[in-house]
Amino acid sequence: MKGMLIKDFCILKLQKNAVLVLLAMCVVFFMKSPTYIVNLFPMYGFLLVLGTLTYDEFDRGYSFLFTLPVSRRGYVKEKYVFGLLFCGGIWILSVLISLIYVWITKEIPIDDALMVNYAVSIILVLVFMGTSIPVQLKYGNEKGRLAVVAIGVGGFAVIVGGIQLGKVFDIEMTAALQRVEKMGAGTVSVIGCIVSVILIVISYKISVRIMEKKEF
Numbered sequence: 001m002k003g004m005l006i007k008d009f010c011i012l013k014l015q016k017n018a019v020l021v022l023l024a025m026c027v028v029f030f031m032k033s034p035t036y037i038v039n040l041f042p043m044y045g046f047l048l049v050l051g052t053l054t055y056d057e058f059d060r061g062y063s064f065l066f067t068l069p070v071s072r073r074g075y076v077k078e079k080y081v082f083g084l085l086f087c088g089g090i091w092i093l094s095v096l097i098s099l100i101y102v103w104i105t106k107e108i109p110i111d112d113a114l115m116v117n118y119a120v121s122i123i124l125v126l127v128f129m130g131t132s133i134p135v136q137l138k139y140g141n142e143k144g145r146l147a148v149v150a151i152g153v154g155g156f157a158v159i160v161g162g163i164q165l166g167k168v169f170d171i172e173m174t175a176a177l178q179r180v181e182k183m184g185a186g187t188v189s190v191i192g193c194i195v196s197v198i199l200i201v202i203s204y205k206i207s208v209r210i211m212e213k214k215e216f
Contacts, residue, residue, distance in 0.1 A: 004070065004078040005085075008052045012086075015048060035108075035117050038094045042125045045090040046132070049083045053136045062214075072211040076137070080204055083129050091122045123192035130196070130203035137210045 056065060066072065095118050102108055 001074060001078045001081065004075065005082055008049075008078075008082045011052050011055050012048060015051060035098060035114070038091070038098050038118055039121045039124075041094040042087045042091040042122060043128065046083060046087050046125055046129055049079075049086055049129075050132060050136055052082070053079065053133070057140060072214075073208050076204065076207045076211050079133060079207075080129075080200065083133070087125050087129070088122070091125065119189040119192055123196055126196035127199060130199040134203055134206045134210060137207050137214070 056062060065075070098118075099110065102110055102114070108114065
């Protein structure tokens, strides 16, 4: 697995332009709100992780890759470990930058609401990871991209639809969000971690099954 991890980090080095665009976008959003970087930076980072899957598939890369001492299960495991390490590292870095900025500028209070925001951001990344990797492995580069976009659009549609339903049934969404904040960052983090771990485990098993049935 160590060799595979090194390979994927080397692939990221080849995506310098994408990384620079990512940094530029994060700077722009960071100037609007110090929490934006925590919400967006890890998510964009995971898109770079998906790019390593595209690279492996390119020009019948899987056919060569599995002539090496790499099992299909080991390959899938490495992708999840790589995603967790890379996105987790980006999340920690963005949280530290955001906290330092907030502490210096005093623009917003460092309270439970801010901590809940941080916790939710990494939970969303894990959910996106758990849904996107199996889809990418199942449908390949082109169809996989469309499917991932569909997942993102579908998730956005669900959120918007939920807000609209809340208005129809006279449910105050602000009050609902406040109740979540009152649960505290610790409670939200624990619940989110449990749900995320279950999702990642299920996603991993599905991905392994997909790879074991895949023909190259």
